[in-house]
Amino acid sequence: MKEFKHFINGEYVGSASGKTFENRNPVDNSLIGMVHEAGQPEIDAAVAAARAAMKGPWGKMTQTARIDLLNRVADRINERFEEFLEAECKDTGKPRKVASHIDIPRGAANFKAFSETLANHPTEAFKMDTPDGRGALNYGHRKPKGVIAVVSPWNLPLLLMTFKVGPALACGNTVVVKPSEETPATATLLGVVMNECGVPAGVYNVVHGYGGDSAGEFLTSHKGVDAITFTGETRTGEIIMRAASVGLRNISMECGGKNPGIVFADCDMDKAIEGTMRSAFVNCGQVCLGTERVYVERPIFEEFVRRLKEGAEKLKMGRPEDKAVDFGPLVSQEHKEKVLSYYRLAVEEGATVVTGGGVPDMGEALNAGAWVEPTIWTGLADDSRTVNEEIFGPCCHIRPFDTEEEAIALANDTDYGLAATIWTENTTRASRVAEAMDVGLAWVNSWFLRDLRTAFGGAKQSGIGREGGVHGLEFYTELKNVCIKL
């Protein structure tokens, strides 16, 4: 039976309590292995190892040496590509086609991108006048923040965890990672790569377990943690912020969304359909940046609905290793029940079910998996729960609009503020509408096109802070001003 152990101080260790929990493959609900559940002893050991590593060779390493090491980690992930792909697809059920283009390549890129950013980012300096005429020189000096707790979700496990670990290590910190209880595999495997590349023991640590009253809570409330970076549900973010407030630990929050897509009549319809298909259904709709609310200008509303329905009904469901498959299951039975509860709610709230709304017959071998149909609704009220609450599944609601002002108002009418997509061939309108969106990320005639030098994060209840590019520096370092009297 496969075991997923903690990775602490460069070694794989089990839980002192002996407590474990099941890890199941959502494709067919088969048992992958048992995951060790960390208790306070394992969290204490991981945080102590991370602290000790700050005082060891890692803390004394030059930035150039650190960057070389992290580039080696990126190369080693690519060399072990198949292993990471297999692990990620087993944990999540996602098609190999998806993970091999998104999750694993980004797992490597997240180490390279931030190293380059760091190596080329200037510091600030100010020459000031003084009464004696000699003046003084001020310059900014950055030091690593220390031991960073990384709490990550299950939808893009390797990508989202390394989007934090990459910059954290590039800036000289050490990390204790608590991956989602649903997806322990790739975070665990990364420990092997860290050892192979010569990253000193204690720099990268992984502890497994749940959130509340388990590893997540013990880690985020641990006094030895200097800062917490979290990706997950907004409600969880609120809980973690309360824990971080004790001892004034800094937080970086990447949370939920209910993202709008606005499709104008002057759009390139093929692009808009292709882009909305991906943003609604890729990764079985389990992408925080995905589109769950689509607003279409009335003249093309019927055609858009018809063509999106056609696309949804052509999606090929099946095992990850089937090259033709582009649609996998949800991550777990629990999440399947949550999404199906919204499928029922939508009907109760008066939706017209354009397509989907149920569970596909996947045949005897797969019917125990977390399969749901890609679903499209129309006809719901703007204040319905289905249109306002994050579902995080392969579903979207399409509504017509008549004016640009109406579309902007509808799109912004949400407590979230993560992402928006805008489809129009009029670039003046595109920039005007994008700038009117109360979000952290707006895509025009595209979706999930990612330049890692750009700011990434959410507004309103979708997050706090920005990661990506130089923006992560503010969170992962302490900036000091040095003033030298000349």
Ligand SMILES: NC(=O)c1ccc[n+]([C@@H]2O[C@H](COP(=O)([O-])OP(=O)(O)OC[C@H]3O[C@@H](n4cnc5c(N)ncnc54)[C@H](O)[C@@H]3O)[C@@H](O)[C@H]2O)c1
């Ligand atoms: N903004 C982004 O970049 C982004 C990216 C991906 C996912 N998400 C969001 O994440 C959610 C889906 O992921 P999820 O279901 O894993 O989210 P979640 O909040 O349930 O869990 C996220 C992580 O937090 C841990 N956790 C849960 N309760 C905790 C607690 N009390 N203390 C400490 N840790 C705790 C979990 O174990 C997991 O590791 C969706 O809302 C999605 O929108 C946001």
Ligand SMILES: N/C(=C\C=C\C=O)C(=O)O
């Ligand atoms: N953080 C990123 C993606 C988030 C996806 C949400 O599910 C990224 O592309 O860096």
